[in-house]
Amino acid sequence: SQQGEEDPQALSIQEGENATMNCSYKTSINNLQWYRQNSGRGLVHLILIRSNEREKHSGRLRVTLDTSKKSSSLLITASRAADTASYFCATDEGGFKTIFGAGTRLFVKA
Amino acid sequence: GAGVSQTPSNKVTEKGKYVELRCDPISGHTALYWYRQSLGQGPEFLIYFQGTGAADDSGLPNDRFFAVRPEGSVSTLKIQRTERGDSAVYLCASSLSLAGANSYNEQFFGPGTRLTVL
Numbered sequence: 089s090q091q092g093e094e095d096p097q098a099l100s101i102q103e104g105e106n107a108t109m110n111c112s113y114k115t116s117i118n119n120l121q122w123y124r125q126n127s128g129r130g131l132v133h134l135i136l137i138r139s140n141e142r143e144k145h146s147g148r149l150r151v152t153l154d155t156s157k158k159s160s161s162l163l164i165t166a167s168r169a170a171d172t173a174s175y176f177c178a179t180d181e182g183g184f185k186t187i188f189g190a191g192t193r194l195f196v197k198a
Numbered sequence: 199g200a201g202v203s204q205t206p207s208n209k210v211t212e213k214g215k216y217v218e219l220r221c222d223p224i225s226g227h228t229a230l231y232w233y234r235q236s237l238g239q240g241p242e243f244l245i246y247f248q249g250t251g252a253a254d255d256s257g258l259p260n261d262r263f264f265a266v267r268p269e270g271s272v273s274t275l276k277i278q279r280t281e282r283g284d285s286a287v288y289l290c291a292s293s294l295s296l297a298g299a300n301s302y303n304e305q306f307f308g309p310g311t312r313l314t315v316l
Binding site: 130131132133136176178185186187188189190191 | 231233238239240241242243246254256257289291304305306307308309310
């Protein structure tokens with residue numbers, strides 16, 4: 089079973105626009121991560137936010153975490169065609185098992 | 199340096215056959231993970247190793263699935279009596295170590311093996 093649930097399931101935007109993806113989870117976590125996957129293959133770790141953090145930035149990425157609502161959001165600013173990929177949130181249960189959501193498929197039109 | 203590699207990249211087999219999928223982790227990474235990803239879904243945890251031992255195999259769907267890591271490096275995921283429902287991409291990842299319940303060690307993923315059971 090998967091813990092994280094992303095929405096929207098799919099998102100299509102124009103290059104230069106911002107993309108926001110949301111993730112909800114069910115149980116207490118130590119941290120939450122966001123990953124990107126191109127062409128249905130290898131995942132790349134983007135950013136991690138710990139349970140005691142509320143916001144984190146990395147380049148054009150901004151992640152927020154609301155533990156009271158058990159939700160997180162990933163914002164990609166000034167999107168590029170190369171950002172086209174699937175994005176997954178994932179949570180660690182005590183640093184061992186990593187549980188992924190079903191993902192948001194982002195398509196950025198040039 | 200070299201990343202996580204997986205072989206084969208594609209495997210087509212017939213229902214009922216036995217398959218082995220191999221994962222070569224990043225050198226020095228003591229933790230190794232296997233995931234299964236079905237079309238349109240996120241990766242599903244199967245098992246992880248710390249060194250040679252399976253620290254958590256709770257994600258293995260049934261006893262047809264087994265994984266080993268005899269020397270604490272390369273790992274093999276073995277599937278017996280394959281079924282059509284086993285068709286998926288099998289992903290392997292490795293990380294430096296699991297230092298504690300509240301620590302995080304970034305997982306580096308391989309490209310996956312696409313298994314098709316006819």
